[in-house]
Amino acid sequence: MPPQTPRPSRSSGQEAYDLLLQAIDSGALPAGTRLREAELAERFRISRTPVREALKRLEAQGLVLHEPHHGAAVASLDYGQVAELYHMREVLEGTAAGLAATHATATEVEILREMVERDRGLLGDPPALAASNRAFHRQIRLSARNRFLNATLDTMRISLALLAGTTLAVPGRGVESVEEHAAIVAAIEAHDTAAAEAAARRHIRNAFKVRIGLEHARG
Incomplete structure (x- = not known):
């Protein structure tokens, strides 16, 4: 996943959630995309802790799936x-x-x-x-x-x-x-x-x- 245009550092789970949701909504993170904390933190210039919090929230909402041995990925609808x-x-x-x-x-x-x-x-x-x-x-x-x-x-x-x-x-x-x-x-x-x-x-x-x-x- 290529890095986005540099932006001021963000630290809260809400801001991380907003960034990830926007990326999913815009198609920048399409269905099936593997979501690795380190890569997302680098891409959005935020720390890994709020990324982890955001992924858990998105998983609870059904937008992210966590597969054993594969990690998190953007969900898809049949x-x-x-x-x-x-x-x-x-x-x-x-x-x-x-x-x-x-x-x-x-x-x-x-x-x-x-x-x-x-x-x-x-x-x-x-x-x-x-x-x-x-x-x-x-x-x-x-x-x-x-x-x-x-x-x-x-x-x-x-x-x-x-x-x-x-x-x-x-x-x-x-x-x-x-x-x-x-x-x-x-x-x-x-x-x-x-x-x-x-x-x-x-x-x-x-x-x-x-x-x-x-x-x-x-x-």
């Missing part, structure tokens, strides 16, 4: 796990959009509209669009005003880090996704709970179809 993950996303993201249609303020609706418009300018940059996509869904969750739903979706977001690449890099998917977001926002603005939930569910189902296509393409 087809069944991917299907289960997207099914729960559909249910929970749909619920969040429906609640947002009830609770979102005019200011929050305006923020969501601005996010959609900004995303139209990111269609040529899938990684940036993917980051903005995460922010959009987080804003909907916050607008839903349900801390337990928000916490559950945040936990699910961690599992999504194991999915290789972004579906938004598939030709045409970026445009479709942005228009699907626009439909969700329109329903929230109209305070149409059923329409908002249906639009969000449809959005996640379409993302799942594209994800399965990516998995098949990888063999």
Whole structure:
């Protein structure tokens, strides 16, 4: 694993966790990558103790596996796990959009509209669009005003880090996704709970179809 650009030394387990999670999420540490404490400490310019703590936390969350005689490695999701993950996303993201249609303020609706418009300018940059996509869904969750739903979706977001690449890099998917977001926002603005939930569910189902296509393409 090549070293990253030098950065100030970090020492806490939380910072080590954030760095490792970001590397997994971005694909810099793809599924199956062996995770050796010494190499990671050198790569991220941190000591081995917080790296060890971060690996244990990631293992507890299912992102890292510890295999006897082989050590730690980035986990991977099989087809069944991917299907289960997207099914729960559909249910929970749909619920969040429906609640947002009830609770979102005019200011929050305006923020969501601005996010959609900004995303139209990111269609040529899938990684940036993917980051903005995460922010959009987080804003909907916050607008839903349900801390337990928000916490559950945040936990699910961690599992999504194991999915290789972004579906938004598939030709045409970026445009479709942005228009699907626009439909969700329109329903929230109209305070149409059923329409908002249906639009969000449809959005996640379409993302799942594209994800399965990516998995098949990888063999």
